[in-house]
Amino acid sequence: DTEVTQTPKHLVMGMTNKKSLKCEQHMGHRAMYWYKQKAKKPPELMFVYSYEKLSINESVPSRFSPECPNSSLLNLHLHALQPEDSALYLCASSQETGLVQETQYFGPGTRLLVL
Amino acid sequence: AQSVTQLGSHVSVSEGALVLLRCNYSSSVPPYLFWYVQYPNQGLQLLLKYTSAATLVKGINGFEAEFKKSETSFHLTKPSAHMSDAAEYFCAVSKSGGSNYKLTFGKGTLLTVNP
Numbered sequence: 001d002t003e004v005t006q007t008p009k010h011l012v013m014g015m016t017n018k019k020s021l022k023c024e025q026h027m028g029h030r031a032m033y034w035y036k037q038k039a040k041k042p043p044e045l046m047f048v049y050s051y052e053k054l055s056i057n058e059s060v061p062s063r064f065s066p067e068c069p070n071s072s073l074l075n076l077h078l079h080a081l082q083p084e085d086s087a088l089y090l091c092a093s094s095q096e097t098g099l100v101q102e103t104q105y106f107g108p109g110t111r112l113l114v115l
Numbered sequence: 116a117q118s119v120t121q122l123g124s125h126v127s128v129s130e131g132a133l134v135l136l137r138c139n140y141s142s143s144v145p146p147y148l149f150w151y152v153q154y155p156n157q158g159l160q161l162l163l164k165y166t167s168a169a170t171l172v173k174g175i176n177g178f179e180a181e182f183k184k185s186e187t188s189f190h191l192t193k194p195s196a197h198m199s200d201a202a203e204y205f206c207a208v209s210k211s212g213g214s215n216y217k218l219t220f221g222k223g224t225l226l227t228v229n230p
Contacts (some may be wrong), residue, residue, distance in 0.1 A: 004158070031215065042205055042220035043159065055215045090158055100209050100216050101147040101166040106158035 003027075004107035006091050012113045015081060021110045023074040023091030030096035031055075032074040033104060034066060037088040049074060050096055081114045088112075117142040117210040119189075121221035129229050134178075134193040136224045138206030141187065147209040148189045149218065150180055154202045162204075165189060176200070201228045 004025045013019050023032065031050050035043035048056035049068040063085075065077040074091055088111050092104040122137040140146045145167055151159040163174025170182045180191045191204065206221040 006158075040223075042223050043218075045217055045219075048215045048217070050215055056217065092159075096215075100211070101164060102209070102216065103149075103161050103164065104218060106151075106160070108156075108158045111156075 004091055004093055004105050006089075006107040006110050008110060009108070010111050010113075012115065013078065013081065014115055015083070017081075018077070018079045020078065021076040021089055021091075021112075023076075023093075023107055024072055025093040025105070025107075026072055027093065027105070028071075028095075029093035029105070030071060031094045031102075032068060033092040033094075034074070034076055035090040035092065035106075037090055037109070039087075043090055047076075078112075081112075083114050086112055086114045117144075117146055117208045118219060119148070119206045119208050119221040121204075121206050121224050123224055124222065125225045125227070127227045127229060128196045130198055131195050134191070134196045134200065134226065136191040136204050136206075136226065138180075138189045138191065138221060139187050140189060140208055142208065148180075148182070149207040149209065150174065150178070150189075150191050151205045151207060151220075152202045153205065153223075159205065162191070196226075196228045198228050198230065201226055 007022045034046040037043040046060045047066045052068045067075040088109045090109045091107040094102045094104045118141045148165040150162040163172045165182045173179045207218045209216045
């Protein structure tokens with residue numbers, strides 16, 4: 001099973017709301033990633049978790065707060081977002097073998113609209 | 116710095132025609148290169164990856180890519196396009212982000228297949 005699931009599929013929120021995006025994988029992967037993808041653009045890395053510890057933060061604004069409760073779950077908490085944060089948020093996971101050619105497996109994404 | 120450039124943001128072919136999507140890399144060390152496909156409203160799926168074991172790499176759905184060091188290229192081909200191949204294609208390079216490796220994507224090429 002090479003599936004990464006994400007909920008919800010769609011989310012509409014106001015700028016004062018607090019919401020969370022969830023990602024789950026049951027492949028035993030120990031690295032998990034959040035990407036942001038604007039329309040007609042490539043995905044941009046936001047965060048990487050390795051063995052449940054934050055490994056990479058690509059200078060993402062603090063209104064995005066990641067959390068990795070266990071090795072299978074990855075959350076992205078959203079607070080006080082701006083309309084320009086509207087995008088497709090993709091979660092991915094990989095085995096964390098330490099090899100540069102490791103494959104990342106992507107979920108279907110959550111399409112976020114900030115009003 | 117390692118990066119990839121995809122030539123042509125949009126490629127249009129007829130069903131049954133050859134598909135050629137171009138990717139050139141910039142790297143001072145052997146690059147590890149990937150091709151991902153994104154179907155409408157979906158996440159990314161790995162088509163194939165170059166790991167230095169072989170210069171001609173075969174992937175899923177009849178796609179293949181050839182690594183040419185002399186041309187710094189890793190172009191994606193398929194002998195005969197099918198309507199179901201219509202999607203966005205991303206070339207990517209894996210590079211160190213400190214304690215983890217990061218995928219950096221090209222800008223993408225939208226493939227349309229005409230009946």
